[in-house]
Amino acid sequence: MMTFQLSNTVIFILAWRNLWRNHRRTLIMLSAITVGVWAMIFMTALMRGMVDDMLLNGIRNLPGEVQIHHLQFLDDPGINNSITAPDAKLLKALQSPEVKAWTTRVRVPAVISSERDSRGITLLGVEPGREVQLGFDISSIIEGRFLTGNNDSGLVIGAKLAERLETRLGKRVVVMSQDPDNNIADRGFRVVGIYKAKMDSLEELNIYAGLTTVQKLLKLEDKVSEIAITGKDYRHVENWFSTIKLVAGQTVQTLPWYEIDKYLGSMLAMMDGFVLVWIIVIFLALSFGLVNTLVMAVFERTREIGLMQALGMRPNMILYQILVESFFLLSIGLLIGNALAIGTILPLQDGIDISVVAKGMEMMGSSSILYPALKLNDVLLANIIVITLGLLTSFLPAWHAASFDPVEALGKD
Amino acid sequence: MTSIVCKDLCKTFQQGDEVITGLDNVSITIEKGDFVCLSGPSGSGKTTLLNAMGGLDTPDSGEITIGRVRIDKLGKAALADIRLHNIGFVFQAYNLIPVLTARENVEFVMQVSGLDAEERSKRSYKILREVGLEGMENRRPAHLSGGQQQRVAVARAIVSQPTLVLADEPTANLDSVTSSQLMDLFVELNQHHNITFIIATHDLRVMKYAKRLIKMEDGKIISDEKQ
Ligand SMILES: Nc1ncnc2c1ncn2[C@@H]1O[C@H](COP(=O)(O)OP(=O)(O)OP(=O)(O)O)[C@@H](O)[C@H]1O
Ligand SMILES: [Mg+2]
Numbered sequence: 001m002m003t004f005q006l007s008n009t010v011i012f013i014l015a016w017r018n019l020w021r022n023h024r025r026t027l028i029m030l031s032a033i034t035v036g037v038w039a040m041i042f043m044t045a046l047m048r049g050m051v052d053d054m055l056l057n058g059i060r061n062l063p064g065e066v067q068i069h070h071l072q073f074l075d076d077p078g079i080n081n082s083i084t085a086p087d088a089k090l091l092k093a094l095q096s097p098e099v100k101a102w103t104t105r106v107r108v109p110a111v112i113s114s115e116r117d118s119r120g121i122t123l124l125g126v127e128p129g130r131e132v133q134l135g136f137d138i139s140s141i142i143e144g145r146f147l148t149g150n151n152d153s154g155l156v157i158g159a160k161l162a163e164r165l166e167t168r169l170g171k172r173v174v175v176m177s178q179d180p181d182n183n184i185a186d187r188g189f190r191v192v193g194i195y196k197a198k199m200d201s202l203e204e205l206n207i208y209a210g211l212t213t214v215q216k217l218l219k220l221e222d223k224v225s226e227i228a229i230t231g232k233d234y235r236h237v238e239n240w241f242s243t244i245k246l247v248a249g250q251t252v253q254t255l256p257w258y259e260i261d262k263y264l265g266s267m268l269a270m271m272d273g274f275v276l277v278w279i280i281v282i283f284l285a286l287s288f289g290l291v292n293t294l295v296m297a298v299f300e301r302t303r304e305i306g307l308m309q310a311l312g313m314r315p316n317m318i319l320y321q322i323l324v325e326s327f328f329l330l331s332i333g334l335l336i337g338n339a340l341a342i343g344t345i346l347p348l349q350d351g352i353d354i355s356v357v358a359k360g361m362e363m364m365g366s367s368s369i370l371y372p373a374l375k376l377n378d379v380l381l382a383n384i385i386v387i388t389l390g391l392l393t394s395f396l397p398a399w400h401a402a403s404f405d406p407v408e409a410l411g412k413d
Numbered sequence: 414m415t416s417i418v419c420k421d422l423c424k425t426f427q428q429g430d431e432v433i434t435g436l437d438n439v440s441i442t443i444e445k446g447d448f449v450c451l452s453g454p455s456g457s458g459k460t461t462l463l464n465a466m467g468g469l470d471t472p473d474s475g476e477i478t479i480g481r482v483r484i485d486k487l488g489k490a491a492l493a494d495i496r497l498h499n500i501g502f503v504f505q506a507y508n509l510i511p512v513l514t515a516r517e518n519v520e521f522v523m524q525v526s527g528l529d530a531e532e533r534s535k536r537s538y539k540i541l542r543e544v545g546l547e548g549m550e551n552r553r554p555a556h557l558s559g560g561q562q563q564r565v566a567v568a569r570a571i572v573s574q575p576t577l578v579l580a581d582e583p584t585a586n587l588d589s590v591t592s593s594q595l596m597d598l599f600v601e602l603n604q605h606h607n608i609t610f611i612i613a614t615h616d617l618r619v620m621k622y623a624k625r626l627i628k629m630e631d632g633k634i635i636s637d638e639k640q
Contacts, residue, residue, distance in 0.1 A: 008524065008525070008527070009524070010517075010520075010521065010524040010525060013512075013513070013517070014510070014512060014513070017512035017513075018512055021511075021512060303507050304507075304510050304511065307504075307507065307508070307509075307510065308510065308521075309493065310467075310469055310496065310502055310504075311496065311497070311502065311521060311522055311525070311569075312493050312494065312495075312496040312497025312498070312500075312522060312525060312526070313493065313497075313525050314489075314490045314493045314494070315489055315490060315493070316490070317525070406469050407464050407469050407470045410504065410507065
């Protein structure tokens with residue numbers, strides 16, 4: 001009895017030669033696959049680049065690639081979960097050349113009231129000089145000034161918040177929170193500066209006051225909510241993160257940015273979903289062409305498929321032969337598509353100027369230069385999807401060919 | 414020893430509202446090593462009978478036994494295996510796979526049945542020489558004449574030494590010289606390899622070669638004589 005050999009060379013010879021029988025159709029389909037695969041990888045790299053950029057801006061909005069908090073602070077960011085300012089040992093570690101800048105902050109939930117309205121916000125007590133070193137962008141102050149020292153009694157609020165509170169530069173507002181004994185602590189501030197942020201939500205959320213001023217208001221003495229530290233490159237936090245964590249000790253929580261910000265983290269997860277959908281949508285468009293190509297090929301070869309069956313080729317070998325042909329087609333398309341995608345992305349590593357369309361993008365927290373980010377996982381995903389789904393789709397025409405009746409097929413003219 | 418036994422074969426075709434008789438109670442026994450011609454007017458059922466005997470088509474009723482195997486109730490894959498290992502086919506037209514060379518066409522059946530490359534190539538060169546196609550081994554069908562293509566088909570039909578060769582109007586597209594060369598080849602193979610031949614034909618010159626001549630009409634055997 002015949003054994004069904006997957007390695008039977010005649011299958012491969014037939015599949016390969018049949019593929020090139022109708023040059024034009026094969027070349028058209030190849031170009032479609034190539035362009036499709038290119039679009040999958042290239043656009044994914046652009047989207048990844050955009051998200052990278054948004055993340056970077058997200059980090060800049062409240063700088064500190066590594067932050068030290070009270071163990072419970074992230075779950076309950078209240079006044080009671082404060083920590084002491086850096087001790088001598090930590091101060092020494094912070095001198096490391098890897099550390100670009102660091103600062104301490106008080107960060108508490110509070111309520112701000114103007115004569116018109118009141119809102120829940122986050123009150124930040126900051127060290128203005130260090131905050132600027134860490135990345136606070138002075139040019140984002142569109143009216144008035146930034147804080148000048150830890151004892152500054154002024155308040156800097158976002159433009160959006162000012163609009164909501166119907167207040168403006170020079171007006172007085174009241175900020176109200178709780179001290180560690182659960183007593184109401186409140187204080188009047190004069191608005192000395194108004195800033196603009198990339199994201200409206202941040203503009204409405206964060207207000208800045210001098211560190212010492214806030215510590216006094218909340219009876220915190222010299223305690224702080226967080227110590228924020230920035231290195232030279234947010235992508236390579238690992239290099240110095242562990243040292244800081246070790247020195248900071250077990251009594252506090254030391255985390256890199258990507259574990260602190262749930263929003264930024266979820267953006268990455270959402271992006272993964274996005275990439276998958278994008279790749280599948282392109283594949284669906286391709287699959288129509290693929291099925292059509294194979295259906296045509298099978299139709300044109302009805303008689304010789306009948307002949308092969310008549311001569312004793314089993315139906316499953318006919319099926320396999322069409323699948324191999326489809327596999328060749330997909331593989332060549334993938335090969336060229338990958339090369340093309342990588343070949344077009346690499347020269348763009350220095351960034352693409354998208355300032356023409358950047359106005360709209362700014363709202364999403366993106367800047368006007370886009371750096372495509374080619375990720376191995378995305379490339380693998382595109383390749384795996386095209387091959388597996390492509391073969392699955394080819395099953396239909398292949399099955400059709402295998403189910404021919406040899407006598408009928410031979411009789412077709 | 415018998416090669417094929419057919420008992421009470423019936424086959425009808427539905428064409429629109431019309432029921433067409435293909436085979437009407439055909440019973441026939443063919444001995445091993447025989448050289449049989451099936452003749453009869455167009456539409457008399459020659460092709461239908463050949464297809465049934467070759468396991469290409471299943472009859473509506475009746476029994477077909479090749480060697481010791483009942484084939485009338487077998488499934489597609491099993492029939493494919495029977496054809497692959499026992500029967501050589503020569504069809505009237507469209508016999509070759511266009512993307513394969515003459516030699517590859519000849520090797521096709523052996524390759525599907527998994528014979529090793531060395532043996533295949535030895536046999537295919539030898540058989541192509543026997544059918545007079547030496548030097549044309551690497552031509553594709555498009556570059557061979559009708560007669561040469563038909564000889565490649567014959568070479569393929571006999572190369573794996575089947576017990577039975579079924580040929581449906583093998584000379585229909587050939588001139589008389591080529592026809593008689595082909596028939597001489599059949600006779601020689603029949604004598605030297607004891608291969609059973611069953612040939613459906615209209616061609617009187619072909620019928621002269623037959624050891625046994627069967628005439629059909631309206632799906633029935635109307636005469637059956639040894640000569
Ligand atoms: N697939 C089919 N569908 C409908 N009718 C068919 C089919 N195949 C054969 N027939 C009919 O069955 C009868 C027998 O046909 P068959 O092909 O066996 O005749 P034949 O003797 O081979 O004729 P020819 O000498 O023209 O090749 C004919 O009337 C034919 O029209
Ligand atoms: Mg016929």
